[in-house]
Amino acid sequence: MYSLEDRTVEVETRIRAVPAQVWSLASDITVPPRFSGELRGAEWIDGADGPRVGARFSGRNRNDYMGEWTTTSEVVEVDEPHAFAWHVLLPDGRRVATWRFDLRAEDGGTVLRQSMAVGPDPSPMDEIAVKRPHDADRIVTKRLTMLEEGMRATVEGIRGLAEA
Template sequence: MRGSVSLFMDAPPEVVWDVVSDITRIGEFSPETFEAEWVEGSDGPTVGARFRGHVKRNGVGPVYWSACKVTSCEPGRDFGFAVYGGGKRLNTWRYQLEPRDGGTEVTESFELPSSLPTRIYWLLLGWARGRTNEKGMRQTLERVREVAERDAHRSD
């Protein structure tokens, strides 16, 4: 009930982190979440900060808002958030950054909570959702890479 995709970016971790932790830019990268905004007095990435994401499931619908809370926030290293529905954590997304060969190895991952309904869902339909998530993570990281590498080389 988890998955991940890694991609090398020719940009330093600090530049990549600035891109992935700016939730207001998610619409540039994600194939499903087309906008996000900080809420409840939050205005940037810190553990406990809250935001909401406007999602078009599978890129076609339904369209809905998801409540989110930042769960990990270490500049240049780690940015993660939990997605909530009906007051329960539905999923946790995370970007982990490792310096490598003058750039950054970026791993985007998701993890669903281990509950009976989630295990049943994953058993029946998880293969399809897992494949969709993997494709979406790869597309997101490729788009992040374009921006991060452009930003990194702009300062050269």
């Protein structure tokens, strides 16, 4: 039977730019949609205008398997220039994923890591997998692979901007 265990995806890249420069790109919610195949746009909502704990933003998403949808996210960590993290929320308030960028100085540049953990509350992916236990592993693997591909494109895109 399918288990709702925590699933995490992470990617990282080394960037020839100082953490403060990389931070300005990683914490700008309009940058990832430029590179991600799924995230099509993001904007601050509820009067927020930048990254601060408690600020919320909406994201417009699309892929060939799931169609189009909008998410609401709430910033849960801002530690300039080291970390930027947010929860993705369902309309009922469930936290279905935590996304984050972590930055660390290394050899005159920056290591940028992006990660995503499903949960802590059940996500739509979990609900589909529970309803289709014979396909659960394939569903979860496919979804996490899709997310990893988008994350890899995002960190490489940020690298390209920072090094330009």
